[in-house]
Amino acid sequence: MERYILELKDVSMRFEDAEALTGINLKIKHKEFVTLLGPSGCGKSTMLRILGGFLTPTSGKVLFDGKDITDLPAYQRKLNTVFQKYALFPHLNTFDNIAFGLKIKKLPNDVIKEKVKAMLKLVNLEGFERRRVQFLSGGQQQRVAIARALVNEPEVLLLDEPLGALDLQLRKDMQLELKRMQQRLGITFLYVTHDQEEALTMSDRIIVMKEGVIQQDDTPIKVYNEPINHYVADFIGEANMLYGVMRDDYAVECESLIWRCTDRGYEKDQFIELVIRPEDLEMVPEGQGKAHGIVESVVFKGVHYEIVVRDDTGYDWIVQNTKNAEIGSRMGIDFSDDAIQIMKVSPEYMLPAVIEQAGRKIEGELWITQDSEDYVKSGSGKLDTRFRLHTDSQGKHITTVYAEDIRRTWVLRTDEQLYGTDPIIIRYGSGADAPDDAEVR
Structure with missing residues (x-):
């Protein structure tokens, strides 16, 4: 039987006249890495603060391991939180920052020393014990904050955009570090971010949010390859999105053409929207392929070129390809049947x-x-x-x-x-x- 460590039951949160969360139902398994993903103001941080005990929901229940903790204060919950602003104590060194919670609990000094030593090894900060935190780099400070949260041995770690202040390369390195820590410790991580790459890189599950409502709850692969609606498809990576009509199982009409697809079960002549990712498009000679147009722009992105092709109906296709293209040239665009993802239009x-x-x-x-x-x-x-x-x-x-x-x-x-x-x-x-x-x- 699966163990659900955290659960939200019909949770809503209202601030004066604004609804921050609406009827949230969510279950998080033990040892899962779950990411709440969405733009600013979507309610993801509000949800994290409710789980952490910093906010009490307007309605609904919060369960921890099956027990109602809705009104339980933060310090009594078996979870810790790491924020983007790490809130480290500048007058303390690395060791004392990590040990702070243990000293509050009045644990024996030898126990504190062993626990802090284990955390320093986990976050790769051995040798930095006596260094004042203001003399640490941003990435090192972030590791101290994580170690301080983990040393208390919480069953759940809540992380509210902890990598937001780091530069790009360090952020990517820390994504892998966090995933490694989570797998090694075997505890639940609930992570908040607006960065799609972070979510796709680290998560077992991604919860995509918009205006206080969960849009999709699925694995990273399914969220990317099988978005449930326009919002998710547009928010997660680049996407070509067009309207069309399902003429039959495995057949969609778009731009007055019938394209084969792998979807079935829709009503005949149902109005739909289809998604094709830029990396699934192939550039072919003019006259070949499923669409034809003129190259409008070419941008080199390092690992690929991003090419915009305006087709004969005026639609701008985004193509990602390792081959360059000449602006103003005509070309065809082709894609396989399974590159098309069908979504209902509601x-x-x-x-x-x-x-x-x-x-x-x-x-x-x-x-x-x-x-x-x-x-x-x-x-x-x-x-x-x-x-x-x-x-x-x-x-x-x-x-x-x-x-x-x-x-x-x-x-x-x-x-x-x-x-x-x-x-x-x-x-x-x-x-x-x-x-x-x-x-x-």
């Missing part, structure tokens, strides 16, 4: 809209998806139809349109069919023809 909400095109006024709905949510209030630009239309199960016409100025795709659902490349104006909101409603051009 609107966050819909706004009533009036669409004007070529003198026609058509009533419909503007889908606010995760792709467009942050842009709907400020987006502007000429919109041109780009992908083939399709009809949903209710007989409504689904059209994807492209706002050139902000390089974003919008989704419209209308009773009448939109067609051609005439400019489109969308007025949306309650009572879409009201003069004070927002307008997207």
